[in-house]
Amino acid sequence: MTVLPSERLARLSWPRVVFVGLVVLFAVLTIPTLVDKHSWTGVAVTVAGTAILAYVYLTPKRIAARFLVPGTILLLAFQVYPIGYTIDTAFTNYGDGHRLSQSQAVAQIEADSVMENPGAQRYELSVATKTADTSGAFVFFLTDPNGKVERGDAAGLTPVPDSEVTKDQFTGKVITAAGWHILTGIQVNGLGQRLASFAVPTGSGFIKSVGLSEAYVGQFTMKYDAAAHTMTDTRTGTVYKASDGEFKAADGSGKTLPIGWKVSVGFKNFTSVxxxxxxxxxxxxxxxxxxxxxxxxxxxxxxxxxxxxxxxxxxxxxxxxxxxxxxxxxxxxxxxxxxxxxxxxxxxxxxxxxxxxxxxxxxxxxxxxxxxxxxxxxxxxxxxxxxxxxxxxxxxxxxxxxxxxxxxxxxxxxxxxxxxxxxxxxxxxxxxxxxxxxxxxxxxxxxxxxxxxxxxxxxxxxxxxxxxxxxxxxxxxxxxxxxxxxxxxxxxxxxxxxxxxxxxxxxxxxxxxxxxxx
Amino acid sequence: MKDRLWWRHLIGIAALVFALVPIIFLVSAALNPVGTLSTTSLIPSGASLANFSKLFHDPNSPYVRWYVNTLVICGVSSVLNVLIGVSGAYAFSRLRFRGRRPGLTGILLVQMFPNFLALTALYLLFINIGSVLPAFGLNTSLGLIVVYLGGAMGVNTWLLKGYLDTIPVELDESARIDGATEAQVFFRIILPLARPMLVVVGLFSFVSFLNEIILAGVFLTGSAHKTLAVGLYGLVSGNHNTDYGEFAAGSLLAGIPVVLIYLYLQKYLVKGLTAGAVKG
Known part of the structure; x- marks a missing residue:
């Protein structure tokens, strides 16, 4: 049976059109945020979901799918995907001490190991974020003893002209900065381990926070050798080799570093049961x-x-x-x-x-x-x-x-x-x-x-x-x-x-x- | 013959004692003026509403908020749950399409995974969702509802399909011949006929969401966002003694409406139960 275009239009009932319209509206409002966050998976999922819903509800053929698609999308997103993720995790050592990727673990071990240069200058520190919430990336605003302000992130230091910031008149600590939210002490405290593991690289060392409003310059005492996959403790000279998701001491003492990373362990979890x-x-x-x-x-x-x-x-x-x-x-x-x-x-x-x-x-x-x-x-x-x-x-x-x-x-x-x-x-x-x-x-x-x-x-x-x-x-x-x-x-x-x-x-x-x- | 009924009543009364002791104890604890577990016995030592007023005025346990949250979360979830479940059931019962049998088996298979053990994945997923759509993130009712709906195409679909199979196909076929669309058949013929079963399934899902503490406990951490189950559990989890009266009063107010609905729907329940429902 052939269906004339006019008939097709007549068969489109308005509840379905309104429903699809709402879904498209939702997608249009969401996608800019996703793009802003570079969440390409999110964009793909949103676009695919919207396209499927529009196709199913606006074409005349897919009648069974109209009854099944909403439930199926929810089932895939909140049951099948988590189950798949869990089964995937079953083949890894994921858990406390093994939550990060190897490069993140290396960065964290190195940042944790920074020791203050004796006699070096300290900075007044303010921590700031781009948006009001503290879940994303943050930066340091550092005021040196001469009152010069610099902004530090994981890439390094950038000078900040005085015209963009206001400073505390006694300490020189940055109070406001154009385009940034300065975090309160409670918020900074809430960053916890993320703050403790954050180090701004400078030419000669690294800047780390001490307390909530001060920072110092120091040096790594743990050095990673990317070619040999080893971590060396420069104070004791102990060399740790990377294997099975952690750094093990090469001297045979069995010592390991507390921070490891997530690796695939095959069927080990199943066989160990x-x-x-x-x-x-x-x-x-x-x-x-x-x-x-x-x-x-x-x-x-x-x-x-x-x-x-x-x-x-x-x-x-x-x-x-x-x-x-x-x-x-x-x-x-x-x-x-x-x-x-x-x-x-x-x-x-x-x-x-x-x-x-x-x-x-x-x-x-x-x-x-x-x-x-x-x-x-x-x-x-x-x-x-x-x-x-x-x-x-x-x-x-x-x-x-x-x-x-x-x-x-x-x-x-x-x-x-x-x-x-x-x-x-x-x-x-x-x-x-x-x-x-x-x-x-x-x-x-x-x-x-x-x-x-x-x-x-x-x-x-x-x-x-x-x-x-x-x-x-x-x-x-x-x-x-x-x-x-x-x-x-x-x-x-x-x-x-x-x-x-x-x-x-x-x-x-x-x-x-x-x-x-x- | 007449004298042989007494043993039936004896067993019946013994069963009643077993069934009612914890409930009477709960009522007694709610009315107990002192409000601690150590002073509560089976027969109330006095009748006072002190626990209730304490419950409504305790700033650490915003009971009214919990109640409203629970009604919203369980109400919206169970209505949508039934709607999604029954539309799936309709497709599987009435329509023929490719992938019908594997679809049915697949739904059953997914249900066998203890899905709250996938909590870590859900948690990480909702951190991401919340950073884009704050209304659906952690600590929101909407987020929890959406997670609950992930299971809507599940056991309920099977249960309702079984019920829809018992509704004569001739009814919808004659409507189709009269020119009804598939949506009209579904909304005007099938849904009204399936109403008793929809009510029972809706009630069961409402109660299972009401009892749910794991996802709700992880998703809703702010005191004002909690549900009754999470909040009341918090009242007694640390110390069983001191806040017991408050817990009992709150539990009673939460439990009575459910109990009344069950009693009211008693005869539908039996039908729903023998169709294969298991209380969650």
Missing amino acids: LTNATIRGPFLRVLVWTIAFAVLSVLSTFGLGLLLAVVMDHPRMRGRRLYSSLLLLPYAMPAFISTLVWASMYNKDFGLLNKLFGTHIDWLGSPWSARGSVLLTNLWLGFPYMFLVCAGLLQAVPQELKEVARVDGASPFRVFRSVTMPTVLIGAMPLLIASFGYNFNNFNVIRLLTDGAPYPSGSSTAGDTDILISYTYRLSFGGQGAQYGLASAISFLLFVLVGLISYAGFRQTRQLEEVYAR
Whole structure:
């Protein structure tokens, strides 16, 4: 069927035109800023996204895409890209001490090593930026003892005529500078490590800040030899060789410099999970508990939920609606609140449980009681869901089948086992598998209840109640030495594990359906 | 036969005790005039609204701001989440196009990655986005909403596709024969018919965003930008004892509306649950 141009126009509905118009407007407003920041990836992504949206919504053919493109763009940007980045990181040593590129690491080691020339002059220092925010590059405005002002950046010094600045009348410190924002003391303090590692090269040495408003001239005591890839400490004469993302002392003492850089390490993160005893031990312990936690959570919630559903499933049972409304409450209460309430109920000194029972037990303090407590709380959080599900499924059991079985002389238990149970299981199986997958990665309950504690002696990263996801989270974002590379590798393993479990689950469901199908 | 019902009530009442103790404890803590954990027991020792007034006047915990932030973030996210989810579901259920099956599998596959472990990447990404578009950067509600929407084409799409599959195709086909466009079929026929399911999915996503502490905790650090979950967690994370009454009062005010909605929608919930939803 050919479509005339006029017809094409007639088919363009105005909501779509307005939508595309807004997207284009957004892009037009954004691109100058991106160009200004030299963010060419940003420009490319914006242009491509806008073009795709315009094409999909303004041409008549792409009907399915109209329903899918917005969600897909969001999915690619905020799920697929981060996942790809994480998998990429799994093959590196990225983490604390290995965050920079090699050239950045070299520059930082050298800048950190500047020592003041004895007896040299000091400068009055003001730190300034081009725009009001402090996240970008900054420069130094330096006033020497004679009142001459110079501007210093990573490239070197530029003289600044007095007409462009105003100076403090006593110290000579630059207060305002045309085209620049002079930072306040608090802002300068906030620059932290970036300020400490900033050195302005001069012909004879480097200028570094000392405190917030003074600077000195000094010399590197660490010298990098780009040809030999070595770093030499000029004070001690020690030579450090670059290898595997860090500088190692060549004298065989095993000393390394604290600042390293990010390098690819191949499959090392994956193999070390299996071969490195200090990682393998905790990993396997956590893996076993993760599986036990997920299995026991599913079984206990389903067991209690089914029991209650069966108990309530009697035609003459009074108050059924009231029961189910009240039993729904633990499910309806936002889980983060209930979990925090449970955590306080377990408290050793002030907790409700110890008050009610007159005991003084540290519920979350010893490994087994902590695990039991986690399971109990998770049972509380989960059983109403299973109760609702089972109650619904019990309604679906064909009454005739039950009648027939009863007429044939089957006991109530036999009817339950052979007629009711199979029907409920078929319906519940996909949900049990989903529940298993959910609990396998049930971060919130662990984080809010125990945060992995208690920790066995000698291990500060893997607690007794840690499941894989909370353990991995601590590796990445815990207080001590983030190990993104290793954490990413474990995330990837987790991904594969959950995928396999789900796959097995789907197959199992299909087999069950075949077994019980009519 | 009549005398055989008592054991059912016995089990039912035992279950009620188990279910209600923590909730009664929370109410008791909220009404406790002293406001510490150590003085709270199951039966309130007195009824006072001191904790509530402290909650509203504590400058360190701008509770009303948290509440508004939460309503905005969870409300906008869950509405858009459902809308994006159902349009995806519509395409997968009703339209035939290349890449349909791999698309469905792909969506499922992406969901299996524990996506908040990609937090570092998201964090770095949003530092960059924020430097260009400050309205979407870190410490903004918009930024967090956009991140949440990354998961909109996910489990919900599968769930809603399953539901749309049960709506007879004849309905939309007859509309198409009458000259309705695809958009009209979607907005005028499918959406109204799927409303019960949309409500349930919307409620589940609302609650899962309400419970979300990880992304919200990393993205929203300013005291005035926090959500209820992050803010209330902060009240008790360091010290369980002193601010407990305040925490309980705040939790109660946050929890009651959700509980009421759940009770009101009870009969839809069962349908939604057995269609495969898992509370997040």
